[in-house]
Amino acid sequence: MEQDAHLRQNTRSLEPEEILFREGESADCAYIIEQGKLEITTQSEGQSVFICYLEAGEIVGEMGVIDSAPRTATAKAAELTRLTVVTRDQLTDRIAQADPILKLLVKILLDLSLIQI
Secondary structure (H helix, E strand, O other), rough: HHHHHHHHHHHEEEOOOEEEEEEOOOEEEEEEEEOOOEEEEEOOEEEEEEEEEEEOOOOOOHHHHHHHHOOEEEEEEEEEEEEEEEEHHHHHHHHHOOOOOHHHHHHHHHHHHHHHH
């Protein structure tokens, strides 16, 4: 419970059209969308290509935190948005404290996702 309180203290707010992160930037944290909506885009042949919208309850930026690769897309607020910041240390601490079966399942899923990238 103490960790949940710490997570909630580390928040960030975005105004509409404000950029959260850009494709190619280094990834040092992920974000849980508490309120609002993010527009996710990528660049192709010099043009911005819409990928999807992410809304409250979803997470963004998690793969860069897991695999230390640069951001693969740009995230921009589509409306007033409030986010909880999740650092790499917080994520690895939670995985380390997880049930052994859950840890194994997470490892398998991560291995599969990295193979597909």
